[in-house]
Amino acid sequence: MSTQDLREQLRLYQGRLRVWASDAESHPAHCGVFSAAKVRRDFTVDGWKRRYGDEPFMLGVIRDIVVALHRDTRTLTWEGLQEALSEQMARHCGNLHPGLKRYVAHAVEQYLDAHDELEALHGPMRFITVDPVSGSQGREVKVWALLYASSDGVREIRRLRVKRARSRTEESDRWATVAGYVVARMKMQVPPTTIRVVEVGLQDGSTGVVFERSYEETLNRYEVQGRPTIRQMIAPADYGPGHSCQKCKLAGRCPSLHDLTGCLGQRRPGPSTRSVSAADLELYSKCAARWYLEMQCRLPTGGDPSEASDRGRIIHRWLDQAHTRGTPCTEQDVASPEQAGIFTGALTKDEYARVREFLVAHTRSCPLAEGVEVIAVEPPVYGYDATADVIIAARPDLVYRDANGRIVVRETKTTTQMPKDEVDAYDRFFPIPWLINIARTAKDAFGKTDAFPRIELEVITPDEARVFAWDVERDEDAVHMAQAEVRLRARAWVRDTSWAPSPGAQCTWCPVRQWCPDAAELHYRAHEQSPPQDEPCAGLLSGSPE
Known part of the structure; x- marks a missing residue:
């Protein structure tokens, strides 16, 4: 196994390079080493290779069906379109999860409606190809999208989005700058006059033009904005553990990830390299299908967030901003809105009024007393379990060093009913065994320390706040319970490939x-039931990109 720094290995690479337009969009938020490795098509790291699942890429299935329908003359009639669509669904969707099949059928219909609307707005467009590319000799810039063209030189590239089309943003500008350049450089019979970049939302058939410029303006914009971004991606930069770890082909050898080997308590890996947080396992234990469709595939969701979830988000936003000050939260901070000196942070007046009672209760248990040093507020913590081949993520609410120099990891949860005791608190809030297990597996995961951290749970109700604590250094019973809890929750998830639903009142x-499909029938016969009032885990990792 090579001991050479991964960044040096990347610099010495002389093979093929391929940049996708989506890489340019997400590059600022990604680890520099991740981006450099992704661009290098044939780069591998000694001793480890990321393993991929065999399920088809959902957006790829949708695109394949759309392309087949564009090329099928039967689609000129409604009856012919339905016949062709049925054939393509049967051909492409055999290996998809039942929930994805239902979404794919919906998405294809939404795309076809959007296609008709775009033609009505901009004129007839002929489908040309998918994945247009610019470059040669192992140096490519490519776009994952569908390309259309008009007879008078308008070239339109369409990007599919799982949810809704976005309005123009800085991120979509970066993608559009690179995509427009690739389309402009393609050799076609009709020279380009105008380059148009469109997003199509498959949830509702929405469309958005995020870029429309002349041929010359498109090339100039790329030279000013696109090419510098691509140069930055190619040059290996600093490590930055985060969201990109779950897709990185170097994760198993990355020195910036904590060594959490054995953390999940598994004897062998599952069918593919995966990523997991406490929120993932908590949701999976309730319904594997929901976890897969909502967290992994990021399908459009319906309904409003639960009261407990929405309340938790507001309170944690206030705590994040308040604790970043590094000073204790006081009664003056949470006085009534009419008084001077209150600290509302970024909360609106209505949000502050809604959660003020919880914030008042928190001031009685805020840990930022004299001699306390704030290490980090909501720090993302990432590690790798080599035995399970899983990237592990956590984001505690606060990490601080107490007056005795001990690192303390605090999780804060809101509820309408205070736990009866420490055992009840442990059982109700899964982030606690999750954090205990991480701390015991990698002592320095939350900051350099000589002793194992202490894990705290602050539970807040409108009337009071209580702090429960577990000493990872001395409380062997708590450690063994945490290891068993994580092992049992992770065991099925690590190996699951079917993601079966658990129908019920939920x-x-x-x-x-x-x-x-399993929930649809039940929805009409199940009695409505209020969701639990305990604040659920907050997600950290994102699923598949759109």
Whole structure:
């Protein structure tokens, strides 16, 4: 196994390069080493190779069906379109999860409607190809999208989005700059006059023109904005553990990830390299299908967030901003809105009024007393379990060093009913065994320390706040319980490939029930039931990109 720094290995690479337009869009938020490795098509790291699942890429399936329908003359009539669509669904969707099949059928119909609307707005467009590319000799810039053209030189590149088309943003500008350049440089019979970049939202057939410029303006914009971004991606930069770890082909050898080997308690890896957080396992334990459709595939969701979830987001936004100050939260900070000196942070007046009672309770248990040093507020923590071949993520609410120099990892949860005791608190809030297990597996995961950290759970109700604590250094019973809890929750998830639903009363408020065939029937016969009032885990990792 090579001991050479990965960045040096990347610099010495002399093979083929390929940049996707989506890489340019997401590059600023990604680890520099991840981006440099992704661009290098044939780069591998000694001793480890990322393993991929065999399920088809959902957006790729949708695109393949659309392309086949464009080329099928039967689609000129409604009856012919339905016949062709049925054939293509049967051909391409055999290996998809039942929930994805339902979404794919919906998405194809939405795309065809959007196609008709775009032609009505801009004139007839002829389908040309998919994945247009510019470059040669192992140096390529490519776009994952569908390309159309008009008879008078307008070239239109369409990007598919799982949810809704976005309005123009800085991120879509970066993607459009690179995509427009690639389309402009393609050799076609009709020279380009105008380059148009469109997003199509498959949830509702929405469309958005994010870029429309002349041929010359498109090339100039790329030289000013696109090419510098691509140069930055190619040059290996600093490590930056985060969202990109779950897709990185170097993760198993990355020195910036904590060594969490054995953290999940598995004896062998599952069928593919995966990523997981406490929120993932908590949701998976309720319904594997919901986890897969909502967290992994990121399908459109319906309904409003639960009261507990929405309340938690507001309170954590306030705590994040308040604790970043590094000073204790006081009663003056949470005085009534009419008084001077209150700290509302970024909360609106209505949000502040809604959660003020919880914030008042927090001031009685805020840990930022004299002698306390704030290490990080909501720090993302990433590691790799080599035995399970899983990237592990956590984001505690606060990490601080107490007056005795001990690192303390605090999780804060809101509820309407205080736990009866430490055992009840441990059982109700899965982030606690999750954090205990991480801390015991990698002592320095939350900051350099000589002793194992202490894990705290602050539970806040409108009336009071209580702090429960577990000493990872001395409380062997708590450690063994945490290891067993994580092992049992992770065991099925690590090996699952079918993501079967768990129908029940929860289907009535499940945010992806519209895509789940098992939930649809139950929805009409189940009695409505309020969701639990404990604040659920907050997600950290994102699923498949759109």
